[in-house]
Amino acid sequence: MKDQQQSARISATADLLQRLLGTTPQYLRTWRVHGRRARGEVNQRAVARVLAEVEFERGDVGDPSDPCVIRRLKNAVHRAFAGRSLPGQLLEDFISGFNMTEGDAHELWRTLTGANSVTGTVRRPREHGKRQWHRTTSLFEHWYIGEGTTLLRRHTTQCVEALEDGVDSYLYNHEPYATQIVVVHGGRLGRHYEYGDGLVSDDIVLDRTLARGERASIEYQTFYEKGKRISEVRRPARKRTYNVSLHVHFDLNELPRKLWFAVWEDHYLGMHVSQLPLSLSDTGSASYCLEHMEQTVIGFRWE
Incomplete structure (x- = not known):
């Protein structure tokens, strides 16, 4: 079918x-x-x-x-x-x-x-420390939620393609309460950025400088404040991002009563603008896949 x-x-x-x-x-x-x-x-x-x-x-x-x-x-x-x-x-x-x-x-x-795409929900784009000189051709995002709905870690694997010559880094926008970022493969951690409107980013310096059209794979993990209770996780996208696969994993001792795939119009602020109910697997996980997303913020929310 x-x-x-x-x-x-x-x-x-x-x-x-x-x-x-x-x-x-x-x-x-x-x-x-x-x-x-x-x-x-x-x-x-x-x-x-x-x-x-x-x-x-x-x-x-x-x-x-x-x-x-x-x-x-x-x-x-x-x-x-x-x-x-x-x-x-x-x-x-x-x-x-x-x-x-x-x-x-x-x-x-x-x-x-x-309906397998999300575009254009961000009404007021935030200022970033760097212009975007790449696009993401594939993205796999995993969030791990512990007891008390605390965010333990986030595991990301993605393939980036250079839109011009000389691309040597990827700007990773992440939650302001992240305490550590570990680059597993494809590069090393570089400069840290904090902006006046609450945006926090870190450069991942690539293992090699890319010419236009060349691609590189990067894998990194993000760790967070202990005991930080949350009820949602978000992933933003500026330029078009292809082949998006999002996953959330809950502790079997404390599963959410309700879970949704959700879309927002800002990295951190405001209520969701749309949502879709999801079911958890026997292992306490759920996933959602998109062909592409652009100028939007997507993720999961739960009760």
């Missing part, structure tokens, strides 16, 4: 994508620079040339006119238009290459992922 639903979403997204490229004047002009309509349809080779420019700008290819690059991308466009395969990165390249409006981009993502 899940595979059938995913296939249906890909097919619907393919239809919407072709309709936008074939009828929206600004998108039409972008690909028609490279070729005219083929049999009255969107020219797939011309679209491939637009996508090649995106890969060139990202540093993935050295020559956007290379016939091998165009052939590879034309095959990807053909599979996408046929509704057979439309990876998230390819859709992101369509949106970027054709400079799509926010409304069109949102509708494409909504169609592809269904």
Whole structure:
């Protein structure tokens, strides 16, 4: 059933994508620079040339006119238009290459992922110590809750991709009551930041400096004040974060009466703006997965 639903979403997204490229004047002009309509349809080779420019700008290819690059991308466009395969990165390249409006981009993502994404809930973005020069391509987050609903530790594994040359660190925004951060793999702890509006961050200096398009895996654990009772955990995202998997683990001697996956509009402040009831497993754990999230704060809350 899940595979059938995913296939249906890909097919619907393919239809919407072709309709936008074939009828929206600004998108039409972008690909028609490279070729005219083929049999009255969107020219797939011309679209491939637009996508090649995106890969060139990202540093993935050295020559956007290379016939091998165009052939590879034309095959990807053909599979996408046929509704057979439309990876998230390819859709992101369509949106970027054709400079799509926010409304069109949102509708494409909504169609592809269904309700399995959260975007745009942060109304007033907080100031950060550094601009974001990476994006996260996968994120696995585990929170461990002890007796008395105290937060014991948080275990994070993620893959980051450089958006420009010279990316040598990842800025980790975390709870203000964290007492220790241990980098298990992929780097070491760097500079500490504290801001006037309550935001606390630490740099994780990567093992190697990344060029644009390169990726690195990092794993780190966060420890907290003993006896700090909580009733929620939150994870923010600025730029688009893909393949998100959140997990919360409770002590079997003190399980929550009710548990929700929740969405907020701030890192720490305010009430949740939406929530979804969850059930605990026999081991006292629960999880929630998203295709992507962007400019939002997500996590778990309980009673």
